[in-house]
Amino acid sequence: MTIIILSTTTKCVRFCKYIAIAIDIVYDISMKKILFVYNPVAGKGNIKNKLSKIIEAFSSDENTLITYATKANNDAYHHIVQFGQQFDRIICSGGDGTLNETINACMEIAYKGKLGYIPTGTVNDFSKSIKMETNLDRLLDNFNTEIHFQSIDVGKLNERYFVYVAAFGSVSEVSYSTPQNTKNSIGKVAYILEGLKKLTRQDKIHMRIEYDDGIIEDDFCLGLITNSLFIGGMNFFKEDEISLDDGYFECIFIKYPKGPITLNQTLFDITTRNFENTDKMYAFKTKTLRITSKKKIKWTVDGEYGGTYKDATITNYQKAITILK
Numbered sequence: 001m002t003i004i005i006l007s008t009t010t011k012c013v014r015f016c017k018y019i020a021i022a023i024d025i026v027y028d029i030s031m032k033k034i035l036f037v038y039n040p041v042a043g044k045g046n047i048k049n050k051l052s053k054i055i056e057a058f059s060s061d062e063n064t065l066i067t068y069a070t071k072a073n074n075d076a077y078h079h080i081v082q083f084g085q086q087f088d089r090i091i092c093s094g095g096d097g098t099l100n101e102t103i104n105a106c107m108e109i110a111y112k113g114k115l116g117y118i119p120t121g122t123v124n125d126f127s128k129s130i131k132m133e134t135n136l137d138r139l140l141d142n143f144n145t146e147i148h149f150q151s152i153d154v155g156k157l158n159e160r161y162f163v164y165v166a167a168f169g170s171v172s173e174v175s176y177s178t179p180q181n182t183k184n185s186i187g188k189v190a191y192i193l194e195g196l197k198k199l200t201r202q203d204k205i206h207m208r209i210e211y212d213d214g215i216i217e218d219d220f221c222l223g224l225i226t227n228s229l230f231i232g233g234m235n236f237f238k239e240d241e242i243s244l245d246d247g248y249f250e251c252i253f254i255k256y257p258k259g260p261i262t263l264n265q266t267l268f269d270i271t272t273r274n275f276e277n278t279d280k281m282y283a284f285k286t287k288t289l290r291i292t293s294k295k296k297i298k299w300t301v302d303g304e305y306g307g308t309y310k311d312a313t314i315t316n317y318q319k320a321i322t323i324l325k
């Protein structure tokens with residue numbers, strides 16, 4: 001805000017300057033400060049057609065809007081860590097990677113404001129799980145009215161936070177190693193099932209899993225620690241089976257199949273969501289986990305690379321973020 005002062009005496013000019021500063025402070029305090037961070041290359045880059053609509057929706061006398069387009073990997077994280085605390089609301093737009101960077105930054109700065117997310121990635125498991133409004137106009141209205149929001153648990157795998165899934169097993173790596181155009185046309189879940197069919201001996205991972213109710217030791221090919229209805233585009237859980245803010249993870253550890261018959265039974269159990277009445281996998285809820293192995297294991301978090309560990313501790317931060325939807 002600019003105030004033009006016309007005055008003849010120095011004293012009067014100084015006085016008016018103080019008034020102007022005071023008005024400026026009041027003006028600033030009363031306005032909601034919004035940071036909009038978006039990944040211009042996420043998904044098919046279609047955010048570009050939506051930008052004008054998004055900026056218009058947040059432009060009003062009640063809001064100050066700062067827009068930031070990410071430049072590279074981890075840019076959203078660094079920008080929010082540096083500036084996020086100055087804003088009442090943070091809205092991010094992109095795919096799983098951008099959402100994960102935003103969540104990591106918000107957890108790091110203990111951000112207490114509400115978050116908004118405009119998904120432009122390929123699969124958007126998270127937005128489907130929290131039943132986010134899919135129509136952009138209505139979603140932007142919801143961001144302004146703030147009537148619809150939800151608290152969400154956030155997980156932490158060693159030093160890295162995740163909002164809907166941490167996974168190990170070479171088949172889970174497809175989520176970040178699959179080329180963008182292939183993900184767009186086929187989706188990740190097809191690759192996960194395809195990957196399971198091509199398991200080799202190298203995919204056998206011997207692990208010890210300590211969780212709230214016990215200890216398991218076995219050979220596995222895939223492990224999923226989730227807080228989501230959807231994984232890889234597939235509806236893994238029924239709505240009444242899970243809650244996204246109960247402080248618990250839903251865990252599925254798929255045993256390494258010993259032959260083609262067992263493999264087919266395992267694939268059948270996964271696609272029919274038979275996680276409980278089967279000896280092909282372990283399924284349980286827990287608040288914490290410690291997973292150890294002799295070999296270093298590659299992890300993915302929210303579909304992105306999540307580190308390589310022999311010893312992974314996983315903790316649930318109940319209702320750690322509030323998201324507008």
Ligand SMILES: Nc1ncnc2c1ncn2[C@@H]1O[C@H](COP(=O)(O)OP(=O)(O)OP(=O)(O)O)[C@@H](O)[C@H]1O
Nearest residue numbers: 042043070071072073074094095096097098121122
């Ligand atoms: N300007 C940019 N140029 C290149 N890469 C970027 C840029 N901005 C962000 N990135 C990186 O792009 C990667 C992918 O981003 P993101 O996950 O948001 O989209 P996506 O891969 O299309 O979505 P999804 O994971 O849902 O398929 C992330 O690692 C992110 O840090």
